[in-house]
Amino acid sequence: MNMQHKPLPAEIEAALGLDRSSRFAKWAKRLILLSLVITAISGTLWWYNAASSTTAAYTYQTTAAARKTLVVTVQATGNIQPIAEVDVSSEMSGVVRTVNVKNNSQVKKGDVLAELDSVRLRAQLARVEASLAAAEARLADARATLNERQIALNRAEALSKKGISSVQDLDSAQAALARAEAGVLAAEADIEVAKAEVSMQETDITKTRILSPVDGIVLKRSVEPGQTVASSLQAPVLFTIAEDLTHMQLEANIDEADIGVVKHGQTASFTVDAYPGRDFPATIETIEFSPNVTDNVVTYKAVLIVSNDELLLRPGMTATAEIVTQELDDVLVVPNAALRYQPPKKDNGSSFSVTSIFMPRPPRPTRQTSPIPTGERSIWILENGSPVELKVKTGATDGKLTQVLSGDLVAGMEVVTSSRQAKE
Incomplete structure (x- = not known):
């Protein structure tokens, strides 16, 4: 059976969107829009490439x-300290009677810095001096007895030769003489003991006067009149004296990475906050082998000698030093x-x-650099x-x-x- 396809009415095609001219128009609009976008992108990229390819000035x-x-230097920090600093203590216990110096006082060796009360010690001295006098009297008595026993022995020997005295009397006289000689020796020993006690008491009284051991300046005074000093366990520090502040030292901490180039005799300069802009000269005196470890940082102490004729530098000042390790001319x-x-x-x-x-x-190959x-x-x-x-x-x-x-x-x-x- 032959069936013929009849075309659909135009209304049906329009309803179904099958109009050919309409479809072409839509595709044409899309193509034009796409072309405009491509053109814009290409123009933008061309402008960017052109701008990028221009050599910048x-x-x-x-x-x-x-x-x-x-001049090659190594930097280090440290503190200014006196070359010689002496702590003065008291060997004796007692009450401080007088203090003759204060901080910054200039002192000479042998000057009396302070005195302790010595009344009790002087009473003890009087007692041992009396004991010495008694021992001397006993010695005189012993010597007199010795002389008496010597005379008695001589008489006994004379009588014994004449047959008047018995042998027993002679022996008794000899024994008495020996005892008298021993009494003299004992009395002499007692005198030596008494003399030693007198000397000890005199020494203790001398120690109540606290003397300066060196010429210098009092950095610190830690005692006042009326204060009780107890030295039975540990001698307390009463004064701190710097021997000479015209010559001081800088104790600088050298980093372990720099210690290999720091040598004895090298020159240096340093600054302190008290005098900004001023450099002070110094010279390395010693470098210690013992390390100082702080927070796992290893340093070594170098001691630099510093001249302080103007007395501008004070103990404890923080200093920043530059040590000259190498000086190269005309390089x-x-x-x-x-x-x-x-x-x-x-x-x-x-x-x-x-x-x-x-x-x-594609990714660039890795560049090999020598x-x-x-x-x-x-x-x-x-x-x-x-x-x-x-x-x-x-x-x-x-x-x-x-x-x-x-x-x-x-x-x-x-x-x-x-x-x-x-x-x-």
Whole structure:
């Protein structure tokens, strides 16, 4: 059975959206809109690439390499102290009767700084002196007895020779003489004991006068009249005396990283907060081997001798020292900023395109860089307005300037220290 397809009425096609002219118009609008978007994107990317490809202008700051004297230093901090500081104590216990000095008093060796009450000790001295007198009297009596016994023995011996006295009488006389001799020795020993006691009491009385052991200045007085001093367990410190404040020492802490270049006899200069802008000279006297460890930081104490003729420096002042470890004359130097400088990097392969959005570039291979040998650095000089690299070998540095040991650099050449993009 043959069936013929009859076309659908126009109303039905319109209702079903099958109108051909309408469909074409919609696709045309979409194509035009897509073309406009692509054109806008392409124009924007072209403008960006054009702007990026323009070589940026830079201004460069330069400094001339020069031949100078390079002074290499090590920095350390410490405190000013007297070279000799003596603590004066009391060997005797008692009540302080008088104090003759105060802080900052100038004293000479042997000056009386203070006195303790000595009434009790003088009474004890009188007693032992009386004991000494009694012992001397006993010695005189013993000597008299000895003389008497010697006479009696002589008489007994004479009578014995004549047969008048018996042997027993002679023996008794000899024994009595021996006892008299022993009595004299005992009395003499008693006198020595009494004399020793007198000497001890006199010494104790002398110790009640506290004397200065050195010439110097009283830094600290820790006692007042009427105060009780007890020295039975530990002698209390009553005065602290600095022997000579015209010569002092700086006890500086040297970091373990710097101790290898610090030597005996090196010169130094230091500053204190009390006199800003003024440098004081010093010389290293000793460097201790014993380490000081604080919060896992290891330092070593160096003692520097300081002249203080003006008496400006005081014990305990905090000082910052710079120790000269190396002084190089007439060497080629450049600023450290020149060694740190790196020129602006060129923008290679950073442009965009439509294809780069959909097809990204493959990753760049890792760049192999050869390490710079120890002591070899790069500096940059200007040629035709652009930085050109020079390889140099460097030496000592003072923190601001660095010595150039070898390379194509000569004095007077301008080295680049910084750059910035010029404003359009």
